[in-house]
Amino acid sequence: MLTDRYDNRLTTSSDAARDAYVDGVDRLISADVGAEDAFRRATEADPDFALAYAGIARAAQISARIPEARDAMATADGLAAKTSGREQSHITAMSHLIAGRGADAYKAILAHTADHPRDALIVQPCTGVFGLIGFSGQPGREAEQLAFLNHLAPHYGDDWWFTSVHAFGQVEAGQIATSIGTIERSLAGNPRNAHGAHIRAHIYYENGETDAGYRYIDTWRNDYDKRAPLHCHISWHTALWAMEQGHWDRAWEVFEADVRPDGAWGPPLNVLTDAASFLMRAELAGAPSQTDRWHQISAYAKKIFPEPGIAFADTHAALAHAMAGDTEALEKIIRDARGPAGELVTKAGEAFRAFARQSWSEAITALTPVMAEHERLGGSRAQRDLLEFMYLCALLREGRGEEANRMIAMRRPNKVSSHTVAGL
Numbered sequence: 290m291l292t293d294r295y296d297n298r299l300t301t302s303s304d305a306a307r308d309a310y311v312d313g314v315d316r317l318i319s320a321d322v323g324a325e326d327a328f329r330r331a332t333e334a335d336p337d338f339a340l341a342y343a344g345i346a347r348a349a350q351i352s353a354r355i356p357e358a359r360d361a362m363a364t365a366d367g368l369a370a371k372t373s374g375r376e377q378s379h380i381t382a383m384s385h386l387i388a389g390r391g392a393d394a395y396k397a398i399l400a401h402t403a404d405h406p407r408d409a410l411i412v413q414p415c416t417g418v419f420g421l422i423g424f425s426g427q428p429g430r431e432a433e434q435l436a437f438l439n440h441l442a443p444h445y446g447d448d449w450w451f452t453s454v455h456a457f458g459q460v461e462a463g464q465i466a467t468s469i470g471t472i473e474r475s476l477a478g479n480p481r482n483a484h485g486a487h488i489r490a491h492i493y494y495e496n497g498e499t500d501a502g503y504r505y506i507d508t509w510r511n512d513y514d515k516r517a518p519l520h521c522h523i524s525w526h527t528a529l530w531a532m533e534q535g536h537w538d539r540a541w542e543v544f545e546a547d548v549r550p551d552g553a554w555g556p557p558l559n560v561l562t563d564a565a566s567f568l569m570r571a572e573l574a575g576a577p578s579q580t581d582r583w584h585q586i587s588a589y590a591k592k593i594f595p596e597p598g599i600a601f602a603d604t605h606a607a608l609a610h611a612m613a614g615d616t617e618a619l620e621k622i623i624r625d626a627r628g629p630a631g632e633l634v635t636k637a638g639e640a641f642r643a644f645a646r647q648s649w650s651e652a653i654t655a656l657t658p659v660m661a662e663h664e665r666l667g668g669s670r671a672q673r674d675l676l677e678f679m680y681l682c683a684l685l686r687e688g689r690g691e692e693a694n695r696m697i698a699m700r701r702p703n704k705v706s707s708h709t710v711a712g713l
Contacts, residue, residue, distance in 0.1 A: 295407040295448075299340065300372040306335035313344050314410055317351070318450045320483035320519040324348045339368035340376055343383045344410065350387055351518055353557050353593075362387040375405050382411050386421075395421045406444040409451070416454035417484075418461065418669045419558070419601075426600055426629025426665050435462040449478030453485040460488065461670060465495050481512075483519040490526045494671050497703030503530035515547070521555030524548050525563035526671075532567075532574060533709060540571070549582065550589040557593045558602055561586065562668070565605040566675050569612070573682050575711035580613070587613035597622050600630040601667035604637050608675075611641035630665040633658075637666070637676070644679060649687040656680045677701050682710050 290298045291307040293314065299307055313327030325348035331341035342365035349358035362384055369380045378401045385394035394414065398421070401411050415421050415437055422434045435458040438451075445451035452475035459468035469492060475485045486509045493502030507527045513520055524547035532540035544567055546552050553560045564586050568579050590606035597603045603622050610619035619642060626634035640655035659666075660680055663673050677700060684693035 295409050297375060297405065297408055298373060299338075300376055301331075301335045301338045303335040303338070306331045306338050306341065309334060310338065310341050310344065313341070313348070315450075317344065317348055318409055318413055318484070319479065319481070320487075320517055321481075322514040322517040325352075337368055337371060339365045339372050339380060340410075342368065343380055346387050347383060347410065347414075351556060358387050375408070378405070379408060379411055386414055391421055391424075395425075402441065406441050412441060412451075413454075417457060418667060418672075424599065424601065424667045426667070428662060428665060431458075431461045431664060434458045435464075447474050447478060449475050449482055449485065452478070453482055453488055457484075457488045457491065460491050460495060465492060468492055483513060483517060483523065486510075486513075487519055487523055487526070490523070491669060491671055494526070495703065499530055499533050503527065503534065506530070515554050518556060519559075521548055521553040521559045522563055524553070525559075525567055528567055529570065532571060537576070550585055557589075558599070561590050561593065561602060561609075562605040562672065564589075565609045566672060569608060569675055570678065570709075573678050573710050583609060583613040587615050587618065591615075591618055597625045597627055597631075597634070599667075600626075600628055600634050600665070603634045604666050607634065607638035608641045611638070611645040614645070630667070633662065633666055637663075640679070644683065647686070649683045652683045653680065653687065656683065674701060678710050685710065 291301060291304065292298050293307070294311050299310065301307055309327050309331035313324050313331060316322070316324035316327055325345055328341045328344035328348060331338050332345070335341070342361045346358045346362035346365060349355075349361060365380050366384055369377050372380070378397075382394055382397035382401050385397050398411055398415055401408065405411070416434075417423055422430050422437060427433070438455045438458040442451070442455055452471050456468045456472035456475060459471060472485060472489050472492060475482065476489060479485065486506065490502055490506045493505065506523060510520070510523050510527060513523065524543050528540045528543040528548055531543060548567055549564045550560055553564070568582055568586065572578060586609040590609050594602045594606055603626055607619055607622045610622065619638060623635050623638040623642070626632070626638070636655050636659050640652050640659065643651035643655055656676065656679065659676060663676050666673065677697070681693050681697055684690070684696065
């Protein structure tokens with residue numbers, strides 16, 4: 290029987306199907322373009338290759354094409370009985386994931402990886418800040434993420450994909466020094482792994498190495514296909530660093546071409562959150578109000594995420610609605626926020642409403658409980674700095690400069706300069 294790159298046996302006798310499947314997995318876990326096409330080539334070579342259909346489903350889900358993902362998953366489910374026990378377990382976990390049953394998917398993945406720790410395509414949904422752990426809404430999810438990865442690490446050695454996600458777990462848990470060696474091993478194995486480059490950028494960010502981070506990621510992205518899943522988000526890093534160095538023309542150029550709706554290509558969650566985040570951080574740094582751009586992002590949020598349910602998306606949608614002056618859309622999120630972090634989304638929405646009105650004391654009051662546990666909203670430390678900087682800005686504009694400086698010295702001392710929050 291043929292095996293994948295991680296030595297898992299595959300129920301196919303076609304070398305072409307196996308090779309296409311391995312290519313698809315590598316493209317998906319490296320955030321490269323073409324993963325779905327590779328999985329489709331595998332099904333053309335072997336129409337009964339169940340895992341290839343599951344791969345198509347996962348690739349479509351990442352691109353937010355949910356009906357297509359469910360159709361492909363239904364085909365995989367129908368073929369599961371012809372596969373091995375490992376593949377049936379793989380398909381069960383993936384079915385829960387594609388159907389949106391996150392808690393069931395997580396439980397199934399934990400059970401599956403206990404027996405099959407090197408099944409990378411099943412491990413992958415539990416990695417990163419947008420994964421099942423990252424979006425759990427639970428306290429301590431950064432520590433849980435790292436514990437999950439630490440447990441699996443002995444099974445992967447210096448594998449370029451695993452070391453990249455392991456490094457991210459270390460970064461988000463505050464183990465910055467340790468993460469440097471981990472990510473360097475990853476990039477040595479595959480320097481074109483977009484997740485590896487992205488995580489290297491986060492390490493630069495956490496260390497306050499603005500110029501080095503900007504030069505690294507701006508050069509790296511030159512050869513990165515715009516159709517690839519991380520292109521929008523990597524461009525967000527580039528635009529932020531350009532802004533933080535005072536290169537405003539470059540920052541707006543990247544935002545317009547590769548971050549904003551109708552400019553970016555990428556998962557809608559990235560487009561919404563990165564566009565809203567950049568605009569707010571630009572205004573915090575002293576850019577004029579971007580009313581037209583806020584209206585565009587608010588309209589995009591209402592179209593793509595019409596109902597609350599994903600805390601990280603809802604937080605950024607609420608920000609866009611507040612800054613665009615769309616009271617109805619904002620109040621809907623404040624009122625209907627749900628899920629494990631729903632009460633934090635409501636508080637964040639109230640803070641954004643106050644911020645847009647320049648009611649600084651009210652914004653501080655609403656943001657205060659969010660600051661204690663905004664980890665639960667999801668996203669990386671770098672992304673959640675938006676809340677840190679809005680809180681800092683409100684303190685400054687309320688005339689509480691001493692408190693503002695004390696707050697940032699305690700919480701994010703490497704992240705703030707005169708190009709981050711105006712008036713600091």
